[in-house]
Amino acid sequence: MSQLTLSKALNTGLQQALTNDPKVIVMGQDVGGLGGVFRVTDGLQKDFGPQRVIDTPLAEASIVGTAIGLALRGYRPICEIQFDGFVYPAFNQIVSQLAKMRARSHGQLALPVVIRIPVGGGIGAVEHHSESNEVYFAHTAGLRVVCCSNPQDGHWMLRQAVASEDPVIFYEPKRRYWAKDEVTDTPAESTLPLDRARILRSGDDLTLLTYGGMVDTCQRAAAVAAEEDRREIEVVDLRTLSPLDMETIAASVGKTGRCVVAHEAPTFAGLGAEVGAEITEYSFYDLQAPVLRVGGFNIPYPPAKYEDQHLPDLDRVLDAVDRSFAW
């Protein structure tokens, strides 16, 4: 057990994966000597050599495309995409090849490839460096899409992702990279499978669903609501965005009767829409109010000085909570 930042917890996760399985390969731009721009791969090339920790040419389509080839050869590549906004050159390989290979081969070919993507805003970055594009992949059948929010989950979810026989889009919220918390050396009692959501705080009055960079905001919102309005909010960290853990979600909303979904991505056709639509089908008669969504505005990610306005903050989350109760 140690106190680690999310970045370091991911780093030790990769270290373990590389140690445990000689077929695991880490590849991407600047993952070697530099250790990645967020230092998630720091030191790995020194320990495992340039054949297993590969500084690639600057070509995202080929990073994913060659990872597919490596997987066909029996390797388990973990690709790093440097920033969310730079995954699009690889979109063709991800959506038409990586996601579909199992179905296209009628189950004959598995592609255990992990694509790590630092995601979201809140770090004052320039354009294309703060996007939340998870729904493109969530909508794509054949991929697992997950997002961690804290060091312990980051570490263990990454190891589970590497062990998975499915391709996994693995999101890491940038603004949480330097948040520290305990990480266990062996799976803890609380360690969940990759396809389960986590109830972070329980409550009977409203279910607040979120993931990634917004988890912290939502937990603070729940604390404020408890303190100021005596509202007991159940906070759920979705963790898995595709598939969704509807069992956990539906049980919570069945209990509370109210639900707010918060994410950084624009709301229009965002993941909140899916969650809302499914919940409404599951719990139609239990709902006291429609599922409300709080997200980034439906605009291209704005310049850094506007991100505090763009990203849902405590006030906007609480406003949605208020609106739900006022329905």
Added chain:
Amino acid sequence: MSQLTLSKALNTGLQQALTNDPKVIVMGQDVGGLGGVFRVTDGLQKDFGPQRVIDTPLAEASIVGTAIGLALRGYRPICEIQFDGFVYPAFNQIVSQLAKMRARSHGQLALPVVIRIPVGGGIGAVEHHSESNEVYFAHTAGLRVVCCSNPQDGHWMLRQAVASEDPVIFYEPKRRYWAKDEVTDTPAESTLPLDRARILRSGDDLTLLTYGGMVDTCQRAAAVAAEEDRREIEVVDLRTLSPLDMETIAASVGKTGRCVVAHEAPTFAGLGAEVGAEITEYSFYDLQAPVLRVGGFNIPYPPAKYEDQHLPDLDRVLDAVDRSFAW
């Protein structure tokens, strides 16, 4: 006024656009001598020459990328992507450049580019030739996404798309290309602006929302429901997928209290989710049942022999209608 197939109606729409504005350019793979694989650009190169109707190299990223450059120079390019499944190499140019240029330049740069995409299944095609990927673009702020379903709309929506100052993703349902109907030479009374949905059949009992290749199926479903169950279903052709015409949609559901959304795309995080989530917020107390979604299964598009099962047919639409009434 003439009886035209959808393919021909689009062709005459392009012809008009090329005639009316010397800045309009048609470009894509095989759009010249061949007239496109669906003959939508048939004869245009002969009439307007290879400088205005351009057979491009086989490179989707550059088709869209050079169209952006042409638009910056004052041209109005209309790109053809040969099939839905081949738009992904251009995803980076569409999502990070075409969609964002206006916002990135704080309103200084407009990109009046139309991207025509034959969409959807039902024609017995091989893999990658039957996909419905509209939600990737609908979720992307900065694009207009529209889908026509009949010759008259195809013709006029295309002309409106070319006239728009915004980038437009223009979907054409493949299985309707050879459907014939009347097309007027001048805008008809019924010709709607690009951002409006169309009520195709009115009814008080349930709202059936759909678009593209599913419109016909839904109209037939409404006819059957009327005849066999005396249920009056209002059928709405969404036409504009982003933005949605919520005014029309909400008015309809406010009246009927029940809603089914049908599309070919997989339901998970599909457009039906957004429509459902919004309607539920608009009409929470009016709804007699949750908004139900009927879509393609949540799988990669299957081999052709399975598409009749995969694509929602009359039975699956009517089943959803039944489930709504049974709620």
Added chain:
Amino acid sequence: MEPVQLLDPDGRLTQDENWPLELTPELCRDLYRRMRLARRFDEQAYVLQRQGELGLWLQSLGQEAAQVGSISAVRPDDHVFPSYREHAAALCRGITPAELLVQWRGSRNSGWDPATYRFHIYTLVLAAQLPHATGYAMGVQRDGTDEIVLAYFGDGAASEGEANETFNWAATTEVPLLLFCQNNQWAISTPAHTQTRTSLHQRAQGFGLEAHLVDGNDILAVHAVTAAVAERVRSGGGPAMIEAQTYRMAGHSTSDDPDRYRDASELDSWKTRDPIHRLERLLEERGWMNDGFRADLEAECEVFANRTSQECKQLPLQDVSTLFNTVLAEPTPLLTEEHRRYAELVASFAE
């Protein structure tokens, strides 16, 4: 630059000291037989499409030398990444007519187990298989074995970003990859000169790849060049590229109408360079083909054509549950529920 040629259109052997080939009757007969079988198969598949047994067919007509000549020059354990028109190559690897046709019948998206034949499933998204081949070769490199990877692509596909990234990535990583381009002059209706200004092998050289131009309708040249280059790749010489000049003698597919965009005279001129014809001339001239061989081969072709027809028509449909079970390693609750609901609906109609 003139393409490497060892056998001219009239079936006369030419000299090229750079590309030695041990010419034996057995080799020539074997290559000839494979080309004949491939063409017969292709004709039969075309007929099956016209009969409505296949949804679509893309003929390999005219490209037999490029495919048979190249695949016969690598080892059976060399992994192959085809595009979608490599029927002749696939047959050489032992893939059956049924396995080849099932995709075009619309019953499956791929028909064979790539591991069995060391032949990847067809890739329809142009150039997308090239990074896969490169990555596979990175794996071979790491495994330290002496296999190589052979990847096919077309003149049209070469315009895609992913094709060019592959030239570059392969060159810098020095993987054992042999890129084989069948320049059949057309990408649907688009002629090669619209795709590229230089010859594609020259482009590959610009990236630092060893690259050669070969007469793709001369099976001896294709075989000799591929064999020599493959051995250089195998022995650590780094990746290489071969451009074979050939011709798509049919339309792009059975949906295509080539009369809309190309002159009949072009086809006529290529007919004089037919790859099968010229090897036949050589066999005849040398007396390497007696009546027995000829008759046997004709018979074998007909048997093969009949088998093709029969196997095609008997192709089974899988149960619809396969669709739900091959999305991920395990079906998700959503897929299970979707499947259940669908089965229920179907059952309700059966009642």
Added chain:
Amino acid sequence: MEPVQLLDPDGRLTQDENWPLELTPELCRDLYRRMRLARRFDEQAYVLQRQGELGLWLQSLGQEAAQVGSISAVRPDDHVFPSYREHAAALCRGITPAELLVQWRGSRNSGWDPATYRFHIYTLVLAAQLPHATGYAMGVQRDGTDEIVLAYFGDGAASEGEANETFNWAATTEVPLLLFCQNNQWAISTPAHTQTRTSLHQRAQGFGLEAHLVDGNDILAVHAVTAAVAERVRSGGGPAMIEAQTYRMAGHSTSDDPDRYRDASELDSWKTRDPIHRLERLLEERGWMNDGFRADLEAECEVFANRTSQECKQLPLQDVSTLFNTVLAEPTPLLTEEHRRYAELVASFAE
């Protein structure tokens, strides 16, 4: 191949008859002045970042000759598509410090009107501007004017599919496009030899582009080669590419720590090839720089630095409504409602 060089690192003129340059004191002083201003600006921006006034800064330190030498060799009405490090080029076009810095301060995503300066906004997605430049040049071609398009990109960006598609598309369409690659040896921590096996101008030649290698720290060579090639492009000679060998003397950005991946000795060796230094030596040796010029320039640099600081700190924020109003030509009902609701919420806290 040796890069074109007209001025060696010690400021001595060398001979190259292929690239004539009319050397005048005025030209040399002008180029020198622009480089000095650009470097002073760059230093000041770096300081501003360290003071917290900018969120991020990417220095152009060391690349002044490549940028000033090239942009000064095309016409003011030639349209330029930069990448994101072309500050020296931008200043040459008259873009103001405020316009340049506002993006890095985080207040806007672009600071200038591209039409005014015929200089497109910065593109941060590597290589994405290259198809735009090509399309713009297709427009010029159709307009029949004699403008050309100049597009900048880096050694790293050259590995992207879109960069290579551009080489090919430009070559086949014969548009008036001049592709200018600043090979500054690094893409963040990745050295150029990891990106490519051949020199990038050789790759471009493989696509059929006229391409040249030039010493990018020799402003006379850059200017002469760019001027000559630009005129060939302008007069219908087809697209061309220039690779300038230069060096990124700073880290990739203010967030980068180059000590993690490169040796100090490398930087030291490039310091001896500093582009400003060598032109200074020439000016001194020829007596083309008197004390008055020197003092004026020092003063001008300091004034410019102060102005840079001041303008930066005074940069206004736009109203948040701009965000909603620049997504599409007209805000949609959804955006209007979102904006309204947000304003309402903000107002409720103001109360």
